[in-house]
Amino acid sequence: MSGDMSTFFSISVIFAVLMVFTALYCILTSRNLIRILIGLELMTKAVTLLLAVGGYVSGRMALAQSFIITLIVIEVVIIAVAAGIVIGTYRHTNDLDARKLNSLKG
Amino acid sequence: MTFDFNMMNIFLLALFLAAGVWTVLTSRLLISAIGLAVTSIMLTILLFLMKAPLAGVFELSVCAGLITVVFISTISLTKPVEKSEVxxxxxxxxxxxxxxxxxxxxxxxxxxxxxxxxxxxxxxxxxxxxxxxxxxxxxxxxxxxxxxxxxxxxxxxxxxxxxxxxxxxxxxxxx
Structure with a gap:
């Protein structure tokens, strides 16, 4: 790995980790279910960046792209299902507060 | 890799993080969903620069497009339901x-x-x-x-x- 490439790799990893921290902050401090989903989405963006940088630096971009496409497919399905659950929860509790999800009856 | 390319990547990475932070910090959910789409667009540009065009197209169309639509639909659909419907x-x-x-x-x-x-x-x-x-x-x-x-x-x-x-x-x- 050349010097420039090594620097780019290090900086990209730092930015990806910062993005993960941002998303974690969002998930931990938010009580709104939609905002928690947005945090989850941001975390997958950081993982996508890590996969792309890993593939770019190692010269295995085709493999990295296949992993990224798989990740995107999984991501969109998780969001679609979670959005359905959020709407169902809202229609039962009339609220999007995650603290009120302490009843598993029904 | 040239120095300019490296600097442009770093600038885009900074914009990517800034868009993510804006998404988290903004108070309105709709603006937050739009911020998420902007983050996806930044990531798409980075993917194109890293010679991953197909992954970039997927990111742009699915993450910046479809997921934003799902979020906006979810935000607009969250309204009360009557007991008879339950x-x-x-x-x-x-x-x-x-x-x-x-x-x-x-x-x-x-x-x-x-x-x-x-x-x-x-x-x-x-x-x-x-x-x-x-x-x-x-x-x-x-x-x-x-x-x-x-x-x-x-x-x-x-x-x-x-x-x-x-x-x-x-x-x-x-x-």
Missing amino acids: LQLKMKRLKRFVFLPLLLFLAAWVLFAKPLHLTNPAQVPVEQTTLQHVLWFARRFDLIGQILIILTGVFGVIVLFKTKTGQAEKQDNER
Whole structure:
């Protein structure tokens, strides 16, 4: 790995980790279910960046792209299902507060 | 890699993080969803610069497009439901499982009758191959997982809009 490439790799990893921290902050401090989903989405963006940088630096971009496409497919399905659950929860509790999800009856 | 390219990447990485932070810090959910789309666009540009155009296209169309639509739909659909509608949904609970035996039979028939040829025929090192080769030969098993996950997503979208159908039926009965 050349010097420039090594620097780019290090900086990209730092930015990806910062993005993960941002998303974690969002998930931990938010009580709104939609905002928690947005945090989850941001975390997958950081993982996508890590996969792309890993593939770019190692010269295995085709493999990295296949992993990224798989990740995107999984991501969109998780969001679609979670959005359905959020709407169902809202229609039962009339609220999007995650603290009120302490009843598993029904 | 030239120095300018490196600096541009770093600038885009900074914009990517800034868009993510804006998404988290903004108070309105709709603006937050738009911020998420902007983050996806930044990531798409980075993917294009890192010579991953197909992944970039997927990121732009699915993450910046479809997921933003799902979020905006979710935000707009979160409104109260009446108790009578909840009771109506409970009555129809068993009807959802009518097609399960048929689906299980079909799946079993496909799995047992049709050999799937999931062995790995590609012996070429992955760094020398194209994306198409990796997806169709080296990582063929991933495609089956993706198909199953997409089917799960279809059911997720059905869940997203199922109560709306119930409301429409109720309106028809009232008429």
